[in-house]
Structures are given as structure tokens and as C-alpha cells.
Amino acid sequence: MRKRTALLVGALMLFASTASHAAIIAFDVNLSGASETPSVTTPGTGSGSVVVDTVGLTMSLNLTFSGLVGNTTASHIHCCALPTTTAPVATQVPSFADFPLGVTSGAYAKIFDMTLASSYNPTFVTKNGGTTALAFEALLNGMLDGKAYWNVHSSFAPGGEIRGALTPVPEPSTLMLLGVALAGIALRGRLFGR
Numbered sequence: 001m002r003k004r005t006a007l008l009v010g011a012l013m014l015f016a017s018t019a020s021h022a023a024i025i026a027f028d029v030n031l032s033g034a035s036e037t038p039s040v041t042t043p044g045t046g047s048g049s050v051v052v053d054t055v056g057l058t059m060s061l062n063l064t065f066s067g068l069v070g071n072t073t074a075s076h077i078h079c080c081a082l083p084t085t086t087a088p089v090a091t092q093v094p095s096f097a098d099f100p101l102g103v104t105s106g107a108y109a110k111i112f113d114m115t116l117a118s119s120y121n122p123t124f125v126t127k128n129g130g131t132t133a134l135a136f137e138a139l140l141n142g143m144l145d146g147k148a149y150w151n152v153h154s155s156f157a158p159g160g161e162i163r164g165a166l167t168p169v170p171e172p173s174t175l176m177l178l179g180v181a182l183a184g185i186a187l188r189g190r191l192f193g194r
Contacts, residue, residue, distance in 0.1 A: 023055040024052070027049060031047065031065065032046075040160070050077070061110050062108070072152060074101070076090070076091045077150050078151055088123065088124060089124065116132065
């Protein structure tokens with residue numbers, strides 16, 4: 001039985017080390033007025049994803065939003081502070097390039113080259129070491145730590161009508177790792193009557 005346990009532990013360590021060097025890291029985001037600080041009463045909502053490629057050094061953004069009371073005036077990602085506080089803008093200012101402005105609903109999809117200074121708020125780069133590489137590292141760490149959010153500003157709520165925290169999506173290998181671990185625990189319980 002020790003041999004099986006050792007094999008299970010070895011497999012888990014292999015999966016864990018593979019997952020920790022992932023090139024693609026995905027985040028979900030659900031935006032609402034209630035997530036704003038302070039909260040905003042609005043029927044507006046949004047949902048989307050942010051996908052970071054740590055090898056290709058890109059960030060892919062996808063968002064659909066609707067029901068805003070005011071017309072959009074800006075949209076960007078803020079980082080790096082706790083969700084109930086206000087963080088500085090990390091990405092392009094005043095708004096993402098090509099984000100639909102002057103509307104109450106819409107969709108957005110764009111891929112940013114995170115090696116370019118134009119992908120960031122210049123102040124964010126300066127405050128995080130002065131290079132795009134360090135700014136990218138700070139932004140990704142903030143996203144992984146739950147300290148980044150996507151904000152959509154409008155004429156109704158200039159400080160932001162809807163916002164949502166970026167939530168990491170478990171990658172398939174991490175889910176498989178969890179499944180293997182749970183199967184091992186169940187098997188061990190059956191074999192040892194626990």
C-alpha cells in the first residue's frame with residue numbers, strides 16, 4: 001500500500017509542477033453596480049474573460065455588457081488592491097483602445113501585447129519598476145491574488161457604473177489533479193476502512 005501512496009504522491013507532484021508553469025492563465029469576470037465601491041444602483045451587468053499568455057506576453061480581453069443607465073465613457077482594469085477598495089488603473093487610460101464608448105450595451109474583444117508601454121497606464125509602469133516586464137508581473141500577480149477588477153465607467157456613474165473582480169479559472173490539469181487526489185483519498189479510505 002505504501003507503494004501506491006508513493007505513486008499517488010509522485011503523480012500529484014508532477015501535475016502540480018506542470019500546472020505552476022502554465023503559459024495560459026484564464027480569469028472570469030462578472031460586472032455589476034453592486035461591485036462598485038461605493039455600490040451603484042443600476043440594472044447594468046457585464047460578463048467576460050481575461051486570458052493571459054505568460055509565454056507570448058499577451059492579454060486577451062472579452063466582455064459583453066448591457067443595461068447601463070448612462071453611456072459608456074471609459075473602461076479599463078484596475079490593480080492592485082483588495083476588492084472592496086479602489087485601485088489605480090493598470091491598463092490603458094483613459095480607456096481600452098476600441099472599447100465601445102457612448103453606448104449602454106455592447107461587446108468588446110481585443111488582444112494586447114503586454115511588452116508595449118501603450119498597453120498600460122504610464123503611472124502603473126512607473127510605480128512598478130519602470131519597465132513593461134515589471135508592470136506585467138505586477139498586474140498578473142495582482143490578478144492572481146484577487147486584487148484586480150475590470151471597470152466600465154459611464155455618464156451616469158463617472159467613477160464606474162459596473163465593475164467585477166477578475167477570478168482565476170482552474171485549468172484542466174489542476175482539475176484533473178484534484179480529481180486524482182480525491183480518488184486516492186477515497187481508495188485509501190476503502191482499503192483502510194476509514
